[in-house]
Amino acid sequence: VPVQKACLAHGIKPVFGVRLGPAHLIALNQDGWGALCRLSTRWLSTPESEREWGLAARIGAEGGGFAVLSANAPLLRQLRSDGACAELWASSPEAATDSGLPLIAVPTVVAARKQDMLRHRLLCAIGANTTLQDLTVSDTAPDGAWLRSQEELRMRSDWNPGAWANAADLAERAEFEIALGQKRMPRFPVPAGRSAVAQLARLCQRGIRRRRLHRHPKYTKYQAQLRRELALIEEQDFADYFLVVADLVQWSRAHDIHCCGRGSAANSLVSWLLGFTQVDPLEHGLYFERFMNRGRTDFPDVDLDFAWDERDLVLNQAFERWGHDRLALISTHNTFAARGAVRELAKVMGLPPAEIGEFTRALPWHGGDALEPAALSRNPLTRELPITAEPWATILREASALQGFPRHTGVHPGGIVLAPAPLTDFLPLQHAKKQTERGPLTVTQWDMYAVEEVGLVKIDLLGNRGLAVVRDAAAMVKINTGLVVDFARIRPERDTRTCRLLAAGDSMGCFYVESPGMRGLLRKLECADFATLVAASSIIRPGIAQSGMMRAYIERHHQVRASGGRHDPDWYLHPCMRELLAETYGVMTYQEDVMKVAQAVSGFDAACADQLRRAMSRKRNHRQLQSWGGRFVDGAIAKCCAEQTARQLLRQI
Numbered sequence: 001v002p003v004q005k006a007c008l009a010h011g012i013k014p015v016f017g018v019r020l021g022p023a024h025l026i027a028l029n030q031d032g033w034g035a036l037c038r039l040s041t042r043w044l045s046t047p048e049s050e051r052e053w054g055l056a057a058r059i060g061a062e063g064g065g066f067a068v069l070s071a072n073a074p075l076l077r078q079l080r081s082d083g084a085c086a087e088l089w090a091s092s093p094e095a096a097t098d099s100g101l102p103l104i105a106v107p108t109v110v111a112a113r114k115q116d117m118l119r120h121r122l123l124c125a126i127g128a129n130t131t132l133q134d135l136t137v138s139d140t141a142p143d144g145a146w147l148r149s150q151e152e153l154r155m156r157s158d159w160n161p162g163a164w165a166n167a168a169d170l171a172e173r174a175e176f177e178i179a180l181g182q183k184r185m186p187r188f189p190v191p192a193g194r195s196a197v198a199q200l201a202r203l204c205q206r207g208i209r210r211r212r213l214h215r216h217p218k219y220t221k222y223q224a225q226l227r228r229e230l231a232l233i234e235e236q237d238f239a240d241y242f243l244v245v246a247d248l249v250q251w252s253r254a255h256d257i258h259c260c261g262r263g264s265a266a267n268s269l270v271s272w273l274l275g276f277t278q279v280d281p282l283e284h285g286l287y288f289e290r291f292m293n294r295g296r297t298d299f300p301d302v303d304l305d306f307a308w309d310e311r312d313l314v315l316n317q318a319f320e321r322w323g324h325d326r327l328a329l330i331s332t333h334n335t336f337a338a339r340g341a342v343r344e345l346a347k348v349m350g351l352p353p354a355e356i357g358e359f360t361r362a363l364p365w366h367g368g369d370a371l372e373p374a375a376l377s378r379n380p381l382t383r384e385l386p387i388t389a390e391p392w393a394t395i396l397r398e399a400s401a402l403q404g405f406p407r408h409t410g411v412h413p414g415g416i417v418l419a420p421a422p423l424t425d426f427l428p429l430q431h432a433k434k435q436t437e438r439g440p441l442t443v444t445q446w447d448m449y450a451v452e453e454v455g456l457v458k459i460d461l462l463g464n465r466g467l468a469v470v471r472d473a474a475a476m477v478k479i480n481t482g483l484v485v486d487f488a489r490i491r492p493e494r495d496t497r498t499c500r501l502l503a504a505g506d507s508m509g510c511f512y513v514e515s516p517g518m519r520g521l522l523r524k525l526e527c528a529d530f531a532t533l534v535a536a537s538s539i540i541r542p543g544i545a546q547s548g549m550m551r552a553y554i555e556r557h558h559q560v561r562a563s564g565g566r567h568d569p570d571w572y573l574h575p576c577m578r579e580l581l582a583e584t585y586g587v588m589t590y591q592e593d594v595m596k597v598a599q600a601v602s603g604f605d606a607a608c609a610d611q612l613r614r615a616m617s618r619k620r621n622h623r624q625l626q627s628w629g630g631r632f633v634d635g636a637i638a639k640c641c642a643e644q645t646a647r648q649l650l651r652q653i
Helices: 002-009 030-044 055-061 073-082 093-099 114-128 150-154 161-173 196-210 219-235 239-254 263-267 269-274 311-322 338-348 353-360 373-378 392-402 448-453 465-481 496-503 516-525 530-539 542-547 549-562 575-580 591-602 606-615 622-638 643-652
Strands: 017-020 023-027 066-070 088-090 259-262 303-307 327-335 406-418 429-436 439-447 457-464
Touching (some): 017 030, 030 066, 030 429, 055 073, 066 073, 114 392, 150 161, 196 239, 196 269, 219 239, 239 259, 239 269, 239 311, 259 263, 303 311, 311 327, 311 429, 327 429, 327 448, 406 429, 406 439, 406 448, 439 448, 457 465, 496 516, 530 549, 542 549, 575 591, 591 622, 591 643, 622 643
Parallel strands (some): 327 439
Antiparallel strands (some): 017 023, 259 303, 406 457
């Protein structure tokens, strides 16, 4: 997906393929892409020593929709004799002569420029877990394998003009592109004659009775919000998504497995009524548009926590419910960071571990230009390092280029992906190391961002030790006292002894608020209510803390208490902020605050405000954040806000 987006952004036609041992396969259309995904899945799920056994039969079984290019004449002859593959090409003159197939020009390219070939060799050494000196010819690409101009390539004698014409023709006919932005929603089975929306509404009405909202004095307000949410869910065709998640939650509840939702799903009344979350969004004034809005085209993000030792039971149920061909775990793509890249490169350069350790301990972990000589010279921890001496100068130069480059894959701690058809129609899979009674689980070769961009459903099923501790403690209470703890009826925010514990920072063992920094913050705030506890869990995050706004929040919190509730007007840079941010004394504490301020100050609609919020994420493009920041300032000025004030607000965002 990133390759396609980069190609199209620069006016280049992407051609998709896969290398399976001696064969290169090129997808010509959607059917060919599915075939390549299945073949790649089978290849990576087979022990390395057995992968080439029966390769011709596996390729032939997939039929057409792709072209096969190979310099292996026996493989080509077998594929030709089987007659299953419609398009076969020989990628070397010898193979063309031996197989009788037409020759096609396919120069090997592993680097953009000649000077990048050293980086290729270094990466090969890292992958082979050897030193640069011990690399063999078979471990790396041949000399000259960088991207050359057409003139340079045509001067090579390996291929005749017809081979180049065949390559151009094949590239022209390779029409497949990965379809992005489409929703690929599996349909949840509902009773005959009932739509998914009607089934969802029925479950929500059951939730209203279970939550006893039909007796609530604001019952009509709850019904109005429910109608609003259901209308948007129907409009965006997300009813089946909610039914899929509800099915897992209901199964968990029926099997006495503890479940608790987290994140923006708590802003939704539907989520609360279905049992995804345990927080009443109306009682706490949560902002629904943070979870769903008309401008958001991807699926809602529901994260579910389960007791860590019960999470696999839920995962197994999901596989049983939907099948191993339509459901998989999601991979992560771990990349080189500054210090790790230097360590790996120094190792393949043959430097001794002691010297590597002494050098890398002084380096920063991350940072785009952290390894540049100028930055290292300014840093008091690194200015004495031999950064201009070889081999360290080369190591630092290559390590700087490797930052963000994929190192290896992992498994997302909770993400699963669900498809309306076999997953290999859309993307390739591989086996995870994690085993079940039925064998290894499958995991996507793509990471979560690519999975989301092709419109597949992603759900997070997370294992949480805190839930297991709470469950076990409740079981011990029952054994020792006979009392049954019903968490649905407990209101700890009204318990004075609980509030005294928090004010004293005595929260060791309490999930999310037990770190030394958090306990110290609770003591500084003399935290004695739920709203302050929630704010504390947000203002301790690096962005707010490092900007000075955490200190401002603490000071304002005590000032309000001491003054009997009076707020200083100077806290609010814009008149609308007094109404929007009074609870947090003018400090933008939550992502919802960013959206509300963007709408009120700059005239953003909910969709644009959500895009600004998402651009703030560390994983996203910095230029995207700059673009949205510029639009925020321009919009604020257009609504008669002073430019200096608009820029101060943007800095807080």
